[in-house]
Amino acid sequence: MAAAKKALNIRLPPLPSIKDVIRLYKLRALRELSQNFLMEPRLIDKIVRAAGNITGNVICEVGPGPGGITRSIVQQAPRKVILIEKDPRFIPTLELIADACKNNVEMDIITGDILKTDLTTFIPEDTKREWTEPPPPLNLIGNLPFSVSTILIIRWLEMMSKQEGPWAYGRTRMTLTFQKEVAERMAARILSPQRCRLSVMCQNWCNVNYKFDISGAAFLPKPDVDVGVVTLTPLKHPLIKQPFKMVEKVIRQIFSMRQKYSIRGAQTLFPEEVREEMALKMYQMADIDPVTRPFQIANMEFARICEAYNEIIKKYPEFENYDYRAPKIKKVDSDSEKMNAAEESIL
Numbered sequence: 152m153a154a155a156k157k158a159l160n161i162r163l164p165p166l167p168s169i170k171d172v173i174r175l176y177k178l179r180a181l182r183e184l185s186q187n188f189l190m191e192p193r194l195i196d197k198i199v200r201a202a203g204n205i206t207g208n209v210i211c212e213v214g215p216g217p218g219g220i221t222r223s224i225v226q227q228a229p230r231k232v233i234l235i236e237k238d239p240r241f242i243p244t245l246e247l248i249a250d251a252c253k254n255n256v257e258m259d260i261i262t263g264d265i266l267k268t269d270l271t272t273f274i275p276e277d278t279k280r281e282w283t284e285p286p287p288p289l290n291l292i293g294n295l296p297f298s299v300s301t302i303l304i305i306r307w308l309e310m311m312s313k314q315e316g317p318w319a320y321g322r323t324r325m326t327l328t329f330q331k332e333v334a335e336r337m338a339a340r341i342l343s344p345q346r347c348r349l350s351v352m353c354q355n356w357c358n359v360n361y362k363f364d365i366s367g368a369a370f371l372p373k374p375d376v377d378v379g380v381v382t383l384t385p386l387k388h389p390l391i392k393q394p395f396k397m398v399e400k401v402i403r404q405i406f407s408m409r410q411k412y413s414i415r416g417a418q419t420l421f422p423e424e425v426r427e428e429m430a431l432k433m434y435q436m437a438d439i440d441p442v443t444r445p446f447q448i449a450n451m452e453f454a455r456i457c458e459a460y461n462e463i464i465k466k467y468p469e470f471e472n473y474d475y476r477a478p479k480i481k482k483v484d485s486d487s488e489k490m491n492a493a494e495e496s497i498l
């Protein structure tokens with residue numbers, strides 16, 4: 152068995168404070184990139200501590216901005232830090248940190264969009280572990296931009312379900328920030344008013360742990376909402392065995408009529424002429440009461456519903472591509488419209 156790691160601490164040479172860096176480099180926050188900077192070192196350290204012992208690990212940080220979290224990560228003596236930042240204005244401030252720790256920590260600074268970056272290019276092969284082993288010495292950390300956080304987590308869940316990207320290395324853990332409301336939904340258990348499709352999706356593939364809140368007042372500029380810090384550890388065995396797209400479709404339709412009996416949403420998985428009969432059959436096979444509301448369904452019960460849906464699809468493959476929304480799909484062109492549409496559909 153691997154020996155327990157001892158947490159180390161690297162003392163960086165004196166650097167200007169993040170506040171001074173922002174002032175010196177004239178880094179005005181851009182709203183379109185959801186730039187809200189964390190200024191308080193104690194809070195920043197708390198986020199990094201939520202990731203556990205990262206000494207000797209490879210860390211991918213999303214959206215480092217001026218580098219407040221990066222500094223705290225580096226002080227924990229990781230083996231390598233991979234930074235993905237869309238805004239090139241931050242490169243000099245990140246290079247300042249890379250230079251300060253160059254004798255101790257390897258650093259890759261990538262100017263790019265996390266939604267378009269293949270992280271595997273930068274992750275050393277020897278971090279790989281078997282899926283059923285304890286998580287690999289690899290962590291994803293980020294004070295995520297609000298504009299991409301929901302779409303990113305859904306994309307990452309899909310990669311995780313296929314054991315691709317950072318999850319080709321094993322059960323890679325994440326420590327991420329979200330708008331408080333989104334974080335609460337991710338962690339919401341059965342019967343909670345926040346329970347939604349995002350809760351079931353996240354909890355199907357991960358152990359979701361809501362760590363703590365950060366008040367919006369801790370950021371510069373102050374966002375309109377508070378923030379929640381969440382850790383996600385992929386499960387060895389997801390509760391639902393079906394492929395990601397099928398799971399997403401079944402759960403989306405069941406939650407599509409939140410206040411109604413869940414079978415009403417489930418009916419929309421099937422064409423109109425067979426809708427009532429097929430949904431009832433699916434609920435009988437899964438042993439679910441049709442008058443249950445979506446937020447009253449447990450994760451294991453969703454697993455039984457997906458299993459039953461899969462059985463029905465095997466018998467009637469013509470239903471598989473049925474899309475209730477198809478005639479109503481709104482054309483979205485720009486990236487930001489696509490993100491808004493994705494966010495609306497997941498919440």
Ligand code: SAM
Pocket residue numbers: 184185186187188189190213214215216217218219220235236237238263264265266294295296297299
């Ligand atoms: N980590 C810094 C902190 O905690 O103070 C900044 C966090 S700020 C909320 C989000 C950061 O993500 C910004 O630096 C922004 O430029 C960057 N960002 C926005 N969209 C991005 C994207 N698609 N890919 C990578 N970085 C992005």
